[in-house]
Each structure stands twice: as structure tokens, then as C-alpha cells.
Amino acid sequence: MPPAPPPRSSRGPLSYRPEPGSIPTLPGVYRFRDPKGRVIYVGKAKSLRPRLSSYFQDVGNLHPRTATMVTTAASVEWTTVKTEVEALQLEYSWIKEFDPRFNVKYRDDKSYPWLAVTVGEEFPRVMVGRGAKRKGTRYFGPYGHAWAIRETVDLLLRVFPMRSCSNGVFKRSSQIGRPCLLGYIDKCAAPCVGNVTAEQHREIVDDFCDFMAGQTTAFVRRVEKEMYAASDALDFEKAARLRDDLGALNKALEKQAVVLGDGTDADVIALAEDPLEVAVQIFYVRGGRIRGQRGWVADRVDEGGTDKLIDDFLLQLYAGATADEIPREILVPALPPDVSTYETLLSDLRGSKVAIRVPQRGDKRTLQETVAQNAAQSLMLHKTRRASDLTTRNRALEEIQEALGLDEVPLRIECYDVSNLQGTEVVASMVVFEDGLPRKGEYRRFVIRGVDGQNDVASMDEVITRRFRRLLDEQATSTEVSGDNGPMLVDPETGRPRKFAYAPGLVVVDGGPPQVAAAQRALEELGIVDIPVCGLAKRLEEVWLPGQEDPVILARSSEGLYLLQRIRDEAHRFAITHHRSRRSKSMVESLLDGVPGLGEVRRKTLLKHFGSLKKLRAASIEEIAMVPGIGERTATAIKDAVAEQGAAGTGHTGTRIVSVNTATGEIEED
Numbered sequence: 001m002p003p004a005p006p007p008r009s010s011r012g013p014l015s016y017r018p019e020p021g022s023i024p025t026l027p028g029v030y031r032f033r034d035p036k037g038r039v040i041y042v043g044k045a046k047s048l049r050p051r052l053s054s055y056f057q058d059v060g061n062l063h064p065r066t067a068t069m070v071t072t073a074a075s076v077e078w079t080t081v082k083t084e085v086e087a088l089q090l091e092y093s094w095i096k097e098f099d100p101r102f103n104v105k106y107r108d109d110k111s112y113p114w115l116a117v118t119v120g121e122e123f124p125r126v127m128v129g130r131g132a133k134r135k136g137t138r139y140f141g142p143y144g145h146a147w148a149i150r151e152t153v154d155l156l157l158r159v160f161p162m163r164s165c166s167n168g169v170f171k172r173s174s175q176i177g178r179p180c181l182l183g184y185i186d187k188c189a190a191p192c193v194g195n196v197t198a199e200q201h202r203e204i205v206d207d208f209c210d211f212m213a214g215q216t217t218a219f220v221r222r223v224e225k226e227m228y229a230a231s232d233a234l235d236f237e238k239a240a241r242l243r244d245d246l247g248a249l250n251k252a253l254e255k256q257a258v259v260l261g262d263g264t265d266a267d268v269i270a271l272a273e274d275p276l277e278v279a280v281q282i283f284y285v286r287g288g289r290i291r292g293q294r295g296w297v298a299d300r301v302d303e304g305g306t307d308k309l310i311d312d313f314l315l316q317l318y319a320g321a322t323a324d325e326i327p328r329e330i331l332v333p334a335l336p337p338d339v340s341t342y343e344t345l346l347s348d349l350r351g352s353k354v355a356i357r358v359p360q361r362g363d364k365r366t367l368q369e370t371v372a373q374n375a376a377q378s379l380m381l382h383k384t385r386r387a388s389d390l391t392t393r394n395r396a397l398e399e400i401q402e403a404l405g406l407d408e409v410p411l412r413i414e415c416y417d418v419s420n421l422q423g424t425e426v427v428a429s430m431v432v433f434e435d436g437l438p439r440k441g442e443y444r445r446f447v448i449r450g451v452d453g454q455n456d457v458a459s460m461d462e463v464i465t466r467r468f469r470r471l472l473d474e475q476a477t478s479t480e481v482s483g484d485n486g487p488m489l490v491d492p493e494t495g496r497p498r499k500f501a502y503a504p505g506l507v508v509v510d511g512g513p514p515q516v517a518a519a520q521r522a523l524e525e526l527g528i529v530d531i532p533v534c535g536l537a538k539r540l541e542e543v544w545l546p547g548q549e550d551p552v553i554l555a556r557s558s559e560g561l562y563l564l565q566r567i568r569d570e571a572h573r574f575a576i577t578h579h580r581s582r583r584s585k586s587m588v589e590s591l592l593d594g595v596p597g598l599g600e601v602r603r604k605t606l607l608k609h610f611g612s613l614k615k616l617r618a619a620s621i622e623e624i625a626m627v628p629g630i631g632e633r634t635a636t637a638i639k640d641a642v643a644e645q646g647a648a649g650t651g652h653t654g655t656r657i658v659s660v661n662t663a664t665g666e667i668e669e670d
Contacts, residue, residue: 393436399560410505429575
């Protein structure tokens with residue numbers, strides 16, 4: 001392993017940059033170490049020279065986290081290998097060995113239970129547990145909830161009466177010569193007292209494992225055959241018992257509905273990402289049925305896209321997996337850069353062909369959309385849990401105050417965003433956060449009318465002007481009274497609180513220097529000079545202040561940046577929702593312009609009744625005719641118009657919405 005020359009100083013990456021030409025062009029794995037010799041980053045490359053050289057460019061051109069890594073490091077070393085597959089294996093080994101802090105780490109968003117069978121014991125037992133896997137144990141899952149898999153196991157023990165007791169209970173029953181309760185109710189074959197031999201009990205265990213692995217059809221048919229044979233032999237007691245066993249099998253199977261009709265084994269992976277974090281969800285499908293689900297949340301460490309995130313995730317998920325843990329298919333939202341290398345490695349580990357691909361249509365595409373919905377919900381819940389912590393919110397507000405040089409902590413923050421489609425239907429949103437939490441009752445929408453075309457700067461100027469002119473008007477006409485939480489401003493006529501008579505502690509705009517300058521100019525023209533303004537640019541999450549040439553860079557792990565990003569994303573979501581609503585109504589109105597006998601008043605009545613083009617298209621002629629002022633002839637013309645527009649559209653078909661009970665694997669279709 002030829003290391004780079006020892007560090008000459010600690011002033012930056014140039015102090016330990018390898019000599020020109022000393023880095024080989026072969027595949028390999030490299031390690032960055034800090035001044036104390038600890039490994040802080042591990043990476044792989046098809047060709048080491050160009051990859052390592054990219055770290056020693058101008059630090060200002062690097063991603064902030066990469067720049068922090070190379071300035072923290074004091075040396076770099078590498079190991080060459082023969083193939084990319086070997087590089088992948090070595091990278092995984094080093095990440096597991098050194099746990100470098102600058103590598104992305106997918107951490108479970110919660111602890112998932114496994115169904116475990118201790119096949120390494122003389123009398124294997126089935127149990128539900130959590131945590132790390134152990135040798136000599138076969139695992140199924142993970143599952144969403146422990147209670148769900150315990151319920152399934154309780155059903156299956158009727159058909160596969162294997163041992164499920166602890167070692168202490170098993171030993172005590174052996175000593176007293178009497179089985180436990182499960183042995184008396186026929187949910188255990190009682191190997192503890194010799195009712196079955198070790199070989200016979202092993203056969204029961206093997207059948208149970210095969211059933212859980214997806215080989216269900218053969219067992220169901222066998223039980224059916226034995227039931228009918230017992231009935232023909234007039235052994236009705238046995239037939240009744242087998243009938244109940246068959247019912248238990250079918251009930252267990254109902255909890256794991258078929259989602260892939262071809263009965264394939266696949267892992268379905270999807271992501272939900274934002275500039276700071278990424279949530280990953282995976283559904284384990286075996287024999288066409290969902291057998292388990294798992295989720296991770298990780299911090300973004302660079303500007304890599306979805307393909308790079310998939311690359312990092314596959315490495316951590318499969319590089320140390322056993323053959324029975326790797327499916328025939330891995331469905332991903334984007335192919336990793338080295339997809340052929342991964343397929344080779346996983347095929348070698350599995351002992352047969354493994355395909356990594358992006359589903360384009362059919363059941364697999366639909367299932368991946370369901371997994372993506374779970375990932376989005378997981379990321380949202382993660383953010384909600386993080387934002388709901390009082391200590392974290394206080395720290396975030398203090399970090400914002402310190403970074404922006406504010407006189408006071410911004411307890412009330414207002415954020416503005418503009419949305420349009422090629423200059424049409426221009427709208428804006430205002431969201432309000434108080435004490436780090438959204439105040440949705442004070443959100444406001446704006447329709448931009450004084451701006452022509454796609455001009456976000458002018459739109460931002462109009463929105464800020466309208467909102468803060470309202471602030472000045474309400475302050476001038478309000479009366480201050482004493483409230484439970486101190487003085488409050490109320491309308492002198494109605495006595496109701498004036499919500500918008502309170503100035504925010506910080507105004508945030510979605511954008512960079514032009515949008516910030518427009519907001520600041522609008523405030524100054526109104527004579528408001530004591531409300532601070534900043535902008536949050538999406539690409540690098542830079543915070544811009546008025547009149548400053550350089551942005552404020554908050555640490556990627558900063559709670560203050562996290563709060564600003566959450567506020568900006570909420571404003572963007574609110575603006576997009578408003579824009580889509582107006583665009584849908586505009587489409588309905590323009591579509592109905594040419595319908596004879598349908599004037600402006602009737603169009604508005606029709607739009608108010610159905611609300612959207614989708615609902616109008618789905619309505620029958622009779623339902624349309626029930627709208628006041630719409631007769632059968634006009635209803636027929638309206639139906640023809642929307643049908644003609646639908647036929648001339650993109651041909652997009654509706655998506656099947658599937659909700660998955662991840663505790664049981666049960667599929668519910670809407």
C-alpha cells in the first residue's frame with residue numbers, strides 16, 4: 001500500500017497532496033486520515049488518479065462537507081485492487097472496520113422486529129426479537145410491528161407445532177417430564193418430553209421456514225388433500241382439525257397479500273430526499289408477497305444525485321449479506337453508477353443471477369410508488385419529531401440570531417415564495433412560524449396581478465408591499481388591550497385580535513440576492529427599517545443578507561439551517577398548492593368557453609359545484625344536469641367537451657393507490 005508523503009503542515013489539503021504521477025490509474029480504495037491517524041473517510045474509484053485529484057482542487061469549488069473533510073484530514077493513502085468488485089468489497093470492509101465519520105450512515109428511523117428461528121440449536125425455537133443478527137439463526141422480516149408477527153406465528157404454530165419457549169422453560173419441562181401449556185393445546189410438539197424426536201422436530205421447523213420463505217402453495221394443497229382423505233375415511237375428527245389448520249394457513253396468508261403476480265423475490269427500494277437529509281424505505285417481497293419492511297434516515301454528505309445515494313445504500317445493505325438475504329431482483333428509483341459491478345458482486349454472493357433495475361410500468365412500478373409514499377411519510381415524521389423538541393427549537397432560533405446578527409431571537413418568522421407556470425397564474429404564499437412551529441391559521445395566499453410575465457423579483461416586491469402595507473394600516477387602526485399573555489392589538493369596532501398588526505422578527509424569502517434586494521426595497525419604501533430580511537437559496541442552502549456580496553454559510557448539521565429550510569419548504573408547498581388549484585380552475589373555465597348556452601354565471605356555478613376538471617370529467621350527464629341552471633342538452637354538450645379534451649390529452653392513465661399495512665404486509669387498494 002503506497003501511502004502519500006507525510007503531512008508537511010496542517011494548513012490545508014495541499015500540505016499532504018500526493019506528488020504528481022504517484023497515484024496509480026488502477027481501481028482501488030482510498031482512506032483519508034486526520035492528524036491523530038483516525039480514518040475519517042473511505043471511498044472507492046475505478047481509477048484512483050482522477051478521483052483523488054478531484055479532492056485537491058480549490059477548496060471553494062468543493063461541496064461544503066467535502067471541503068470540511070479535506071481540511072480536517074492530514075494524509076491520504078490507497079490500496080489498489082484488480083477489479084471494481086474487489087474495490088467494492090474492500091470499501092465495505094473498511095467502512096465497517098473504521099466507521100469513518102464523513103461517510104454517509106443510514107440509521108434506522110426505528111427498531112424493527114425480526115422473526116428468528118434458531119436453526120443452529122438441537123431443538124430450534126421460533127421467536128420475535130430486535131437488534132443485531134446472530135450466527136446460527138435464520139431471520140424473516142423485518143416487520144412493522146411485533147404484535148402483528150406474533151399474531152401470525154400464533155396462527156402458524158397450530159399447523160407447524162415447533163418449539164417457541166425459552167431455554168429456561170424448555171429445561172424445566174424436561175426435568176419435570178411435563179410439557180408447558182402450548183404442548184397441551186397442540187401448539188407445540190413437546191420435544192422437551194420426547195413426544196417427537198429431534199429429527200421429527202427438525203422436519204416441522206424446516207416446513208415452517210419454507211412456508212415463511214414463500215413456499216406456501218404446496219402446504220395449503222397438502223393440508224387440503226389430507227383433509228379430504230380423512231373425510232373420505234370417515235375420520236371426521238381429523239378432518240375437522242385439518243379444516244381448522246387450513247383456515248389458520250389462509251388467515252396467515254391474508255395478512256400478506258400478493259403484490260407481484262409473477263411470484264418473484266425482490267427488494268423494492270425508494271427514496272425521499274431534500275437538500276439536507278434522505279429517507280430510504282425498502283419492502284422485502286418474497287414469493288410475490290410483502291414479507292417485511294424497513295426504513296432508514298441519513299444526512300446528505302455531498303451534492304450527488306439519487307444514483308449516488310442508491311450507490312451508498314446498496315453498499316451498506318448488501319455487501320455483508322448472506323446468500324438467502326439477496327433476492328433475484330432489486331428495484332430502485334435510479335441505477336447506481338457502477339450497476340454492473342454491483343450485479344456481479346451480488347450474483348457471486350447469491351450464487352445465481354441478480355438484476356438491479358428501475359421498474360417502468362405494471363405492478364412493480366405501482367409497488368415502488370407505494371414504497372416512495374412510505375419514504376416520504378417517514379421523512380416527514382422524522383422532521384416533525386425533530387422540530388417538536390423544545391430544546392432543539394430554541395437552539396435553532398438562537399443559531400439563526402447569531403448567524404444573522406439579529407438583536408433579538410426571531411420568535412415570529414414569515415417566509416414568502418412565488419409560484420408560476422411560464423409567467424401565467426402567478427401566485428405567492430406567506431407562511432408563519434412562531435417559536436419554531438407553524439401557525440397554519442395565519443398562512444396567506446396572494447394572487448399577483450400587477451406583474452406581467454415571469455418576474456419573480458417584481459412579484460416578490462408586490463407581495464412584501466401588500467403584506468406590510470396591511471401591517472401599517474392595522475397598527476394605525478388597532479387598540480391595545482391587556483390579554484392573558486400581555487398586551488394585544490384588537491379591532492376597536494369588533495374587539496377581535498388583529499393578527500397581522502404584529503411585525504415578524506425575521507422575513508425569509510425563497511431565493512438569492514435579487515429576491516432579497518426586492519424585499520428589502522419594498523420595506524424601505526414603506527418606511528420600515530427595523531425588520532430583518534434574508535433569503536435561502538436552494539442549490540447550496542446559502543443564506544443571503546441585503547447588501548452583502550457573500551452569503552452566510554451555516555453548518556449542514558445546524559439546527560438553525562434545518563429550521564430555515566423547513567420554513568422555506570413549507571412556503572414552497574403552500575404556493576404550489578395554491579397555484580395548482582388556480583390552474584385547475586382556469587383549465588375548466590377555458591374548456592367550457594366554447595360550450596353553447598353556457599355563460600359566465602353558469603360556468604362559475606358548475607366550477608363551484610364540481611371543484612375540479614377531474615370530478616367534472618367523472619360525472620355523468622345526469623349528475624351535470626342536476627346543477628342549477630344546467631339542462632340535459634347543455635349537460636350533454638359539457639360532457640362531450642370534457643370527453644374530447646380527455647381524449648386529446650397525454651393518454652396518462654390513473655395510478656392505482658395502494659396502502660400497505662407494514663405490520664402484517666396486508667395490502668389495501670383504494
